[in-house]
Amino acid sequence: MNKQIQVTIWNEYRHELSNEVVKGIYPKGMHQAIADGISCDQFAIQTATLDEPEHGLTEEKLKNTDVLIWWGHMAHGDVQDEIVERVQKRVLEGMGLIVLHSGHFSKIFKKLMGTSCDLKWRESGDKERLWVVSPGHPIVQGIGEYFELEQEEMYGEHFDIPEPDELVLVSWFEGGEVFRSGCCYKRGLGKIFYFRPGHETFPTYYNENVLRVIANAVHWAAPTGDTPPRYGHFIPSLEPIKEKG
Ligand code: ZN
Secondary structure, three states: OOOOEEEEEEEOOOHHHHOHHHHHHOOOOHHHHHHHHHOOOOEEEEEEEOOOHHHHOOHHHHHOOOEEEEEOOOOHHHOOHHHHHHHHHHHHHOOEEEEEHHHHHOHHHHHHHOOOOOOEEEEEEEEEEEEEOOOOOHHHOOOOOEEEEEEEEEEEOOOOOOOOOEEEEEEEEOOOOEEEEEEEEEEOOEEEEEEOOOOOOOOHHHOHHHHHHHHHHHHHHOOOOOOOOOOOOOOOOOOOOOOOO
């Protein structure tokens, strides 16, 4: 068997503890629903939450994480800058990062994007149709042309992000808006995937297509294990250099 991919699912885990509706949908938290939903032999999954010491993201845990999944919303400001920098460093070293839904406004995503990451939104339970715009891309393997979520929060363009390296999904909403809902980036050696669905008052993380996209994205974002490049003063040269006079 190939080496398992070490996956850490990070969740703010506040809505589930303070809102009865959310608690009813995700009694063990969204992180546990996602962990159960993508569980397979190829993944070794751990979870981490905001209120654990160091937000559950110690140096040791991040060092042993191949792909980090991030869900946050009401408490982005409570995430310590020191931990954000720790996560950014690991992404630049090659750790994969999957940012879900309202994570578009997380400190880590904004830091890696360098833009406001702002968008339009509406909590009206719109139907969402997610179209595959990059057929054959590994993240949408097994999805078909599109899939639908009966009720979701609407996110609309313009989404203030840098041009994605690859755009794999575009959402249409019942109210008429559209949104780039599956966006791939590279920062340093790390691969980043932003995936839009996942408002806390809907059972989105039980949807088989949503889980399939997340699981596919874990495979896509996992580091390859290649030797990292060397930087800086490069001595000796690979070939002898003739003296020029
Ligand atoms: Zn939301």
